[in-house]
Amino acid sequence: MATFEDLTAPDTVQDLRNQTSPLLVNAFELYIPNMPGGGDSTSLRLRLLSCDNPIQMEISVVDLHTKRFYYRFAGALKPKQEISAVFQESANGTITASLQKWLSKTVSFSTGYNYSADSYKTTAFLYLIGVNQKYCAEVVMRNFWMSSYEMAALAEDREKNDIVDVTCKFVFDYVDFPVSFVVTE
Secondary structure (H helix, E strand, O other): OOOHHHHHOOOOHHHHHOOOOHHHOOEEEEEEOOOOOOOOOOOEEEEEEEEOOOOOEEEEEEEEEOOOOEEEEEEEEEEOOEEEEEEEEEOOOHHHHHHHHHHOOOEOOOOOOEOOHHHOOEEEEEEEEOOOOOEEEEEEEEEEEEEEEEEOOOOOOOOOOOEEEEEEEEEOOEEOOOOEEOOOO
16 A cells, blocks of 8 residues: 555656656647638647657768779758648537648649649648647748648547547648747746
8 A cells, every 4th residue: 555655755757757648748739820721710720649740851872982982972951841740620520621621722623633832832830839838849831731631430420529530741841940949937
């Protein structure tokens, strides 16, 4: 049986690492201020269950072979240009309806032709929310658009207010650098 001292002792670092409370875990928020296609709203703010890191850079290696040696040089900078995000919504699909209207601005479903990039690309902000529930980083993604989305399978016994997971893939041209990190108290 646990003693009073055991129950009231301060948490160790390992105890905090094992904590899975949503209030003590970093979270992501995706904010799209100018939603292409409009939908029910002109902006969209999503609290994400999971999200890829959009800040990844790779510099390729270029090999130059001479008669006796290989010389290696830095090649072109290749940034990551897509992220996958998962969020939840109710089964009535209000957010998904807005995403479908956005997707319809990308390609015409009746003709298969692409629209101008001006009609579907926008700027989006990805915020990292710290354990104190304050923004601690802001990533600005330019020429941001949705390339796909997928809802979880809808079962026949689903209630109207059930929560479903939606997975989206977004593509962007570049990220503003430097990424702003904010220390909040």
